[in-house]
Amino acid sequence: MMTKYKINCLIVFISILFLHSGQKPCFAQKDGDDIVIGKYSIIHSSILDEDRLLYIHLPRDYEDTQLSYPVLYLLYVDIYNYFADATITTEKLGGTGEIPPVIIIGVANTNRYRDLLPAKIRGRNEGGGADNFLRFFEEELIPHIDKFYRTKNFRMLVGPQAGAVFSLYALITKPELFNAVLSENPFMNPENADFLYPRAEQFFKNKESLKNFLYIKCERNERPQNLEFAEKLSKLLESEKPEGFRFKAEFKEPSGYFIPPIPFGEGLRMLFAEHKLPENFHTNSVKDVISYYEALSEEYAFEVDAPSHMLTFEGDKLSQQGKTKEAIELFEFQLSLYPKSLNALMRLGEIYRRMGELQKARQYYKTFLTIRDTDVAMIHNRLNMVERMISSSAACRIEQEIRKNGIQAGLRKYQMMRSDPNNELYFDESEFNAMGYRLMGAGKTDDAIEIFKLNVKLYPESANVYDSLAEAYMNSGDTENAIINYRKSLELNPDNNNAKEMLKKLKKK
Incomplete structure (x- = not known):
């Protein structure tokens, strides 16, 4: 059963808008549509003998690619807006390339102390179910997610409070299950501190190598036993850190929150420090x-x-x-x-248009517009221009002929067009000029000279066509004709500073 997960919290709404404020709106959405950041799913657990509610967020480009993604499993998901925090942070960091995009699987609580604490709390008959909950992850939840979503073999476990205790227990009990653990303010009552620390000590002292990552954040105003445990574990890892194990503990000043935010940003940046x-x-x-x-x-x-x-x-x-x-x-x-990368499609269209390969440019522009066709006037204009050139440009036809059969065939094509009284193709100064520069850029300077000479015939009153022809002559080593054409350009446009500078250089030779 699937339903949409809606965030009605004003703070989250503003945060999501802020993340996208750098993008121009395309208004594919309708007024009043929901901002959807995830969906609910329910999985039945035979191990726990109950249904479990999952909060699922897929990366923004999940439906547009065939890529697979690392998975971030999130505890305490149904309180304190942790799911929204995780979604916003991972989308922001993933969008800038600081971390890979991730699938988020939030696991809702039913009886959190029962499931998350490995040892029972004295006098409360709570805790002691962490092994069972770990089995639920290993045998039911992870296989279920891997079956229905495109996942990479890289998993992270994130949790605050009692969830932090469970994540640490998972690390030393099943280190192969989660590649990275992010733990915030571990809730260490005496029974679980006494249970967990000696096992952690034995685990790390006996482990020669370990390719895992652990990040712990603890605020200094936490319960004394929480802070004491985190500091003690940090000292242990500094002295007994296995080869390949990456670990960071941060002890922060009080944030002022009753329940501090989970350190998604800090921990994920450290985990994927070299991703960008x-x-x-x-x-x-x-x-x-x-x-x-x-x-x-x-x-x-x-x-x-x-x-x-x-x-x-x-x-x-x-x-x-x-x-x-x-x-x-x-x-x-x-x-x-x-x-469906609009950035890549637009850039390829622009590159091929500048190269004169208009058929390819048209295809990339068209593909762009099949993905997004609103608020993209530039792409519509580019496509219209390219299609006009393909259908009606004399320069386009001549350049195609040159590519197939050489410059002389192109010049003959030009003469045929000019002498045909029924010719409806247009002759554009800028298009001929661009063709000449493409030829010159390809090392075909003599061919470029011929095209620039055609442009001079077509537009004898244009200072720019003489300037371009002069440049081609200069590049070919023909100083005399370069000077003649720069002078002609300057005669037509006395403000042509480029022609003035070039004439000074040429006269010194």
């Missing part, structure tokens, strides 16, 4: 990015997918450096992971 590419990372090609995340996968012991946000950023850097081929490869790799 370093600021000084130098990308020469998509292979560099792939190699980085392959190495990270080895370190984290699960397949780490390069974040879409980072791929966009690195692709833009390559494009700005003039490494067009490498940028295309990187954006295409991005689409292989994230087929």
